[in-house]
Amino acid sequence: MTDKDKDDIKLIKKAAQSILKDEIKHLNIVSPVALKLLRLSNDDNTKIESLSQLIETEPVLAAKILNQVNSVAYALPTKITSINRAVSMLGFSTVRQLALTLQFHSKLTQQNSTKSFDLLFFWQHCLYVALLSRRIAVALKYPDPDLVYTGGLIHDIGKVVLENHGRVTYSDFIASIGNNKHSTQEQERSFFGITHTDMGHVFCLEWQLPASVTAIVACHHNQPTETSQFAEFKTEIAIVAFANYIAWIQGIGSANYDSHPTLQSALLQTLGIDRLNLETLLQQVDQDMQSTQEFYDTHLPGLTTLRATLVKATINLSQISEAKAFTADTSNRKSSCLTAPHHSLNPKDFIPRTLEALQDEFSFDRSMMFMIDPKRRCLIASYWWPKSILPAELQPFEVDISGISGLLLNCLRAKKAVIIDAKTEPGNSIIQRLKTTEFIAIPVLHHNNLVGLLYADNSLSEKPMHEQLLPEIMPIAYELGIAMFNAKQYGQEKKHAQLDHLTQLFNKRMVNNFLVETFQEDASILANIAVGFIDIDKFKLLNDNCGHQAGDDALKIVADILRHSIRPGDFIGRYGGEEFLFVLKNTNEAGAKGYAERIRSEIERRGKILSQRFHGQIMTVSIGVAMYSPRYGRYADMIEAADQAMYRAKNEGRNRVVLLSDKK
Structure with missing residues (x-):
């Protein structure tokens, strides 16, 4: 999967x-018996005895099976009273089929x-x-x-x-x-x-x-x-x-x-x-x-x-x-526009797909999706179809909301679809920049909140835009609004699932995922990988003396220092408890140890400043670093090596860095 x-x-x-x-x-x-029967449907090793025992737990089912085997259809000389014999007589397949169906019949x-x-x-x-x-x-x-x-x-x-x-x-x-x-x-x-x-x-x-x-x-x-x-x-x-x-x-x-x-x-x-x-x-x-x-x-x-x-x-x-025969040019074809937003949770996928469907189904020459940037108060053309609609000289295509007037302003305020043409609004900035005579503007909403603006024109074919198009396109804009909200929610949920809630660093699952991907790299890249294991010294004592809130604050401080120390392409995460882990790419022993030393030194410096807050205890860390070696067949072996180096650092007095390499 x-x-x-x-x-x-x-x-x-x-x-x-x-x-x-x-x-x-x-x-x-469904009943527990039905669930067991469902699982048996894919188990070739199931014995008749297992099925018999299952049937015996259901009196109604057992009675039905015995009634069936003793019916006129089988004309047996003696009456069968044993479930095991009944199953043998009827056959495993027949009994399982009857039993499963009866369970659903009684429930439904x-x-x-x-x-x-x-x-x-x-x-x-x-x-x-x-x-x-x-x-x-x-x-x-x-x-x-x-x-x-x-x-x-x-x-x-x-x-x-x-x-x-x-x-x-x-x-x-x-x-x-x-x-x-x-x-x-x-x-x-x-x-x-x-x-x-x-x-x-x-x-x-x-x-x-x-x-x-x-x-x-x-x-x-x-x-x-x-x-x-x-x-x-x-x-x-x-x-x-x-x-x-x-x-x-x-x-x-x-x-x-x-x-x-x-x-x-x-x-x-x-x-x-x-x-x-x-x-x-x-x-x-x-x-x-x-x-x-x-x-x-x-x-x-x-x-x-x-x-x-x-x-x-x-x-x-x-x-x-x-209906299909008489509306082949409109309602039947609109289905691809309406369903496109449901095929993905990635706006980079479903928005271009929707724009392409709009062009195909309504024969527009060009279409665009403007996103709203509330901080800069502007509309930004974020997606367009065909891709040649915005040549390099027109990018980025932005429209200052404070400069919008006329029908487009009414469209944004009243949240209603409009057709804007050069005759009534010759000074419209979009008309001038895109060199078109008219265009459709349709607000994209979610719970009546404006999230974007859908644009379409016929600048090449010069076919007129008709008012009856607007109610046909509004449902598409509505579906887009829902999809964009769902994509945002999904993105937030996905990000939340990847982060440790306290430190906002990546969690252990993401650390492991990153290392799995890393260990699939070529040997030449792996040769320059380092893994560092960080453990806060005397963390339990800090918790006991200062309380769990102080302990949480210490974790956040270390996380903040790590966050500001990481290089692009490298990785940091909370591994559990007071333990953190970093992964460095494209480094060597000197680079890895130097990076770890800078972290250790900065945490010690910050710890001294905050010592009064922690009842005189100076916050420090012990760090173990392991350079990649071919002997590490799995990423877990490398983590274990870094963990051992960290324990050596603790045994040697804490507040220090110990590096393991293939030479040691």
């Missing part, structure tokens, strides 16, 4: 937690029937997708049909989490969308701030489910890219996604509002559906569904209900197709 994947997961978890009533780990989503069918999100209908959808996925896997000779059955059964688990544990429920979501024809995931992200696939992904991670099952839950609406952490599971994902699509077009969606799922070309290429006999598959699944109803003694929505749902789904699909 890459660092980007880890960052994305942290962001998803944060979004999930904000919408849930309680911490994820405390949610009673306990609901208030007045709610918009019908959990019985939902369970029928999941069961159908699971059974069809298994049949497709068998037809394609996929080696583990049980795995895709499990993935199909819980592929939409995120919807259940939102329904039962969300601050706003999935029923609330269904009630809010009306006849909106946008994709379900787009609407979910707008309503919850997270999609059901994201929420399901969080669920799988929290309960440590197999990576293959997690991949199906996270990606069944979008095939993973080649660089995705789930790329190796694209076949499993494609099987469940195809089964989900077939369920929907038969009226067996997870809810009767569902917009149609997308059937991606990559999915079809992965499966090779020409190898599938769909008529046979559907007949088999119909039989499976009938047997399952009998096993659970439950009545699923009948043929009439499904036909009605199918009619609604077909009408919905027809309306979407018609």
Whole structure:
């Protein structure tokens, strides 16, 4: 898993937690038995005895299994009373499938029937997708049909989490969308701030489910890219996604509002559906569904209900197709502008992408994003498309806010989109500098606070700007405002996670990350690396005599001295307690020891000045320095060497520097 994947997961978890009533780990989503069964779905070493013992802990489940093996279908001469024998007779795969499904059935069918999100209908959808996925896997000779059955059964688990544990429920979501024809995931992200696939992904991670099952839950609406952490599971994902699509077009969606799922070309290429006999598959699944109803003694929505749902789904699909046909030049194409800000948390990525989409979809010649610098009180053109819009002679392109007047001033004050042309405002500085006859200016807001200004013109084609463009572009500016705020929040959270809260130096995790990257350098660069370990002398005595506040102050003082002593490219961090660590690049023994001496000397000087504050105790440090040696196979070995040198410094009287090199 890459660092980007880890960052994305942290962001998803944060979004999930904000919408849930309680911490994820405390949610009673599925039973402990179901979780164990989910984990067993990826364990080839599981014995029949293990499964039998698990079933024996659930009386209802045990009774169902015994009832099944003693049914007329098996016509056994004697009655089976042993769970272990029943499992042996039915087969490991069959029992695990029945047991897992029963656990979800008992959980999902306990609901208030007045709610918009019908959990019985939902369970029928999941069961159908699971059974069809298994049949497709068998037809394609996929080696583990049980795995895709499990993935199909819980592929939409995120919807259940939102329904039962969300601050706003999935029923609330269904009630809010009306006849909106946008994709379900787009609407979910707008309503919850997270999609059901994201929420399901969080669920799988929290309960440590197999990576293959997690991949199906996270990606069944979008095939993973080649660089995705789930790329190796694209076949499993494609099987469940195809089964989900077939369920929907038969009226067996997870809810009767569902917009149609997308059937991606990559999915079809992965499966090779020409190898599938769909008529046979559907007949088999119909039989499976009938047997399952009998096993659970439950009545699923009948043929009439499904036909009605199918009619609604077909009408919905027809309306979407018609809308696309008549609005291909506007609303359909706008989706890429609206979604571009959600593809990244880096403004350097999503803002240029949005500007490019604006140009493509509205045929603008040029577009720019002005950021607001509140200290200098000016607008700064920070992003533009195409890249040739601002030649070197126009950079930096800044507009003094105090000099703004007319419609542009009204745009900033009233926070309304405007079209400004040279006829009404010939003296406008932007018109003059960019040599255009008119341009669109749209405020970018977040919570009604101005964060930027979106600019577009047709200076080359000279096509007129129409007022009806403004309400079409405003939602794009709105999405940009949200994305910019989220990016800022994420940046602050990420920085906070990297820093020690007391000293504001990098924390131990970041120290280790830096050293991991450093040790991947060429041997010629590593040869000039030094690591220094700093420990405040008699820190416990200082804490005991002066109190913990004085101890915290001492740590801040040392951190401040280190911060002002570091060179560009080098690294400092708090390693824990009263310990600090620095990493020097492009140095030698004399340079490393000289740097450490300067730090030690400055801390001693500052300590003498502040001795009265510390009840007469002079603050000093002992420093151990280790130069790189090929014998250090891991960065941890080098830290250990510097640590040993630091202890030598303490044993030799403290307040000194000891350097270890390959020669010593």
